[in-house]
Amino acid sequence: MNRRQFLQAVSASILGAASLGLLWRSGLLQYLGWRMFVPRLDSDSSTGSLSADELETLVSFGEVLAKGSALSVEEREYLVEHIAYRTRNKPGYLSLYKLTARHLDHLAQGRFAKLDLGERSKMMISYRLTSSRIRAHEYLFTFHRNQLAIRRLAITDLISGFYRSPAGWALVGYTIFPGRCGDLIRYTEPESA
Amino acid sequence: MNSAQRPQETEVCIIGAGAAGGIIAAELGRSGVDVVVLEAGPRHDFTQRADYTRRFVKGENPWKTPLAGLDVHSTDGDIPYNLEWRRARGVGGSTLHWEGYTLRFDASDFRLHSLYGIADDWPISYDDLEPYYGRAEAALGVAGADDDPAASFRSTPFPLPAFPLSYTDAMFAQACEQLGIATQILPQARNSKAYGGRLQCRACGTCHVCPTGAKASVDLTHIQQAEATGKVRIIPDVSALRLEADRNRVDGVIYATHDKVEHRVSAGIYVVAAGAVETPRLLLRSASVDSPGGLANDSGFVGKRFMLHPSVDVVGRMREKVYPYRVGFSTMMAREFARHRERARHGAFFLEFMNFAGGTPGRIAALSGKSGKALQQHVQTEFGHSVRIRAFCEQLPDWGNSVSLSHRKNDYFGNPAPHITLSLGQYERDTLREAEKTTRSILAAMGAEGIHASRFDYSGHQLGTHRMGEDPRTSVVDPNLQVHGISNLYLVGGGSFVTSTASPPTLTIAALAIRAADHIRSQ
Numbered sequence: 001m002n003r004r005q006f007l008q009a010v011s012a013s014i015l016g017a018a019s020l021g022l023l024w025r026s027g028l029l030q031y032l033g034w035r036m037f038v039p040r041l042d043s044d045s046s047t048g049s050l051s052a053d054e055l056e057t058l059v060s061f062g063e064v065l066a067k068g069s070a071l072s073v074e075e076r077e078y079l080v081e082h083i084a085y086r087t088r089n090k091p092g093y094l095s096l097y098k099l100t101a102r103h104l105d106h107l108a109q110g111r112f113a114k115l116d117l118g119e120r121s122k123m124m125i126s127y128r129l130t131s132s133r134i135r136a137h138e139y140l141f142t143f144h145r146n147q148l149a150i151r152r153l154a155i156t157d158l159i160s161g162f163y164r165s166p167a168g169w170a171l172v173g174y175t176i177f178p179g180r181c182g183d184l185i186r187y188t189e190p191e192s193a
Numbered sequence: 194m195n196s197a198q199r200p201q202e203t204e205v206c207i208i209g210a211g212a213a214g215g216i217i218a219a220e221l222g223r224s225g226v227d228v229v230v231l232e233a234g235p236r237h238d239f240t241q242r243a244d245y246t247r248r249f250v251k252g253e254n255p256w257k258t259p260l261a262g263l264d265v266h267s268t269d270g271d272i273p274y275n276l277e278w279r280r281a282r283g284v285g286g287s288t289l290h291w292e293g294y295t296l297r298f299d300a301s302d303f304r305l306h307s308l309y310g311i312a313d314d315w316p317i318s319y320d321d322l323e324p325y326y327g328r329a330e331a332a333l334g335v336a337g338a339d340d341d342p343a344a345s346f347r348s349t350p351f352p353l354p355a356f357p358l359s360y361t362d363a364m365f366a367q368a369c370e371q372l373g374i375a376t377q378i379l380p381q382a383r384n385s386k387a388y389g390g391r392l393q394c395r396a397c398g399t400c401h402v403c404p405t406g407a408k409a410s411v412d413l414t415h416i417q418q419a420e421a422t423g424k425v426r427i428i429p430d431v432s433a434l435r436l437e438a439d440r441n442r443v444d445g446v447i448y449a450t451h452d453k454v455e456h457r458v459s460a461g462i463y464v465v466a467a468g469a470v471e472t473p474r475l476l477l478r479s480a481s482v483d484s485p486g487g488l489a490n491d492s493g494f495v496g497k498r499f500m501l502h503p504s505v506d507v508v509g510r511m512r513e514k515v516y517p518y519r520v521g522f523s524t525m526m527a528r529e530f531a532r533h534r535e536r537a538r539h540g541a542f543f544l545e546f547m548n549f550a551g552g553t554p555g556r557i558a559a560l561s562g563k564s565g566k567a568l569q570q571h572v573q574t575e576f577g578h579s580v581r582i583r584a585f586c587e588q589l590p591d592w593g594n595s596v597s598l599s600h601r602k603n604d605y606f607g608n609p610a611p612h613i614t615l616s617l618g619q620y621e622r623d624t625l626r627e628a629e630k631t632t633r634s635i636l637a638a639m640g641a642e643g644i645h646a647s648r649f650d651y652s653g654h655q656l657g658t659h660r661m662g663e664d665p666r667t668s669v670v671d672p673n674l675q676v677h678g679i680s681n682l683y684l685v686g687g688g689s690f691v692t693s694t695a696s697p698p699t700l701t702i703a704a705l706a707i708r709a710a711d712h713i714r715s716q
Contacts, residue, residue, distance in 0.1 A: 179399050
């Protein structure tokens with residue numbers, strides 16, 4: 001390489017790095033990364049039922065996510081009903097939840113559901129499985145694609161499923177809510193009345 | 194496509210079992226007229242409502258057309274108008290999922306050109322339609338109050354007492370009073386007490402799917418009664434493909450079942466009631482040597498001047514809890530902007546004070562990025578403080594907005610899908626801005642914080658594509674909704690509207706349908 005070629009290579013590298021920096025600052029690079037690498041449900045996959053063990057793993061996972069404390073029998077049933085409905089009716093969820101259960105058991109080196117709530121919580125924190133929020137750069141630079149899919153899709157769905165159920169409404173003080181009929185006076189007064 | 198063997202014969206064939214078609218079927222059936230109704234969607238069994246409600250609560254659209262290939266369409270213009278959630282196929286049509294708001298238009302709405310020098314006047318007046326409004330209100334069971342001194346004359350009282358105002362309505366009303374804005378109870382086709390063999394509303398909160406049948410939908414208010422006469426036959430899950438006609442008369446309608454076998458109905462009179470998107474599509478698809486530009490399209494107006502109601506939501510946060518989501522419909526409105534005097538400058542708008550605002554616990558939780566105890570606390574803190582006002586705005590008829598045949602997409606039967614071209618003009622943008630300004634001022638007067646407007650949205654009120662008029666050169670149907678020059682063809686529904694007004698259109702669609710039924714009967 002002669003001096004001229006060397007200078008050309010250095011200039012190109014600086015220009016390239018500056019361009020990348022500008023794209024990064026503008027958010028365009030993150031957006032493109034998000035578009036390309038964001039996990040999506042496989043809408044062509046089959047629907048069906050999970051095994052009892054898989055369901056138990058997911059409910060144990062949902063318990064930590066939704067409340068961080070033990071769920072009542074009724075609350076667990078709402079979560080079970082939500083997961084079962086999704087896997088039976090919505091393509092993509094059966095494979096997503098099978099993946100999630102398998103991944104959790106793998107991380108737990110055994111049955112995730114057998115861990116007590118504190119251990120589950122600790123493990124989930126250490127593997128960043130407590131939040132669905134994913135920063136744009138993680139889509140570009142994370143190699144644990146399964147983990148990203150679990151965070152983005154499974155965690156969001158378990159949390160929203162729980163809070164959309166009567167259990168979620170109960171936590172904000174509503175025993176009657178959209179989908180459960182009541183009377184025609186309640187909406188005219190404050191809830192405590 | 195295979196052809197069927199034996200054509201069916203009837204006195205009247207109606208295409209579409211929604212608000213207009215269902216009402217006409219019932220009116221004619223009661224008079225002893227033989228009617229066949231072709232409906233592109235399924236018959237939704239009322240016993241399925243509980244399951245539909247569960248699915249709706251889970252974020253699904255239970256009214257979605259099961260045969261997805263029927264609903265394809267393409268779009269153009271500024272607004273990529275998506276039809277899903279904005280119409281429902283099935284026996285009952287869009288009344289299956291509508292909000293149920295039933296406002297009469299104001300007398301001034303029929304005379305925009307005479308009063309303000311914009312758009313066109315309707316060929317009928319409010320007085321012409323007034324008796325039919327009364328009949329439509331009685332048939333649908335409208336609950337309301339005569340609380341608007343500026344409202345146009347009514348000869349009959351509301352058949353049902355009004356719903357009481359909500360807890361948040363009192364806050365909205367107080368702020369409006371400070372600003373000198375009059376508020377009214379929002380009339381609606383929903384049972385404030387048992388009526389028409391249907392139960393009283395129980396505030397189930399899922400009006401998109403009413404589990405009790407307290408909200409009027411023509412499958413419950415008209416179709417059952419129509420079939421009970423023994424004169425009306427509903428054929429669900431069939432698509433009208435084309436009308437066969439010479440220049441002055443329709444001879445038959447060709448329809449197909451889902452197995453793509455073609456059938457034919459022959460009738461004395463044909464009524465197309467397929468909505469402002471599908472009706473022009475059917476006419477354009479029925480082009481022939483006699484009508485190369487499409488059936489009933491000598492004027493060139495078929496599919497043109499498509500309108501709807503652009504809308505904007507303005508949201509704020511109150512310090513105290515306001516307890517949303519305890520009822521699925523709104524109970525109060527402000528109507529003075531729907532008949533204001535500045536209409537030449539910007540359009541009319543109608544304010545709906547919402548009883549459901551901000552995120553549900555499910556939505557707040559899903560968007561929070563939190564988990565465990567922090568999540569629970571976040572949901573409890575955030576839920577229940579939002580207030581929201583929606584403004585529906587008038588859109589003027591514009592030749593550039595249209596429904597035509599798509600060159601890009603075909604439907605399940607291989608026929609061109611509808612192509613919707615839609616943009617907003619300066620008039621509509623000014624209207625939206627004015628509406629947003631007004632709603633912001635109301636929320637500010639309430640003491641709301643963090644006031645912000647949503648992006649513009651668009652209603653499911655599809656209007657204007659086969660407009661009525663006296664002049665065959667500038668309209669498709671006459672004031673009786675009979676096609677100019679084709680005496681045995683009627684086009685009913687929102688497509689016949691000359692202007693959109695700012696008000697929900699269904700009561701006017703129903704009133705016009707009853708009026709058209711009277712005219713058909715007289716023939």
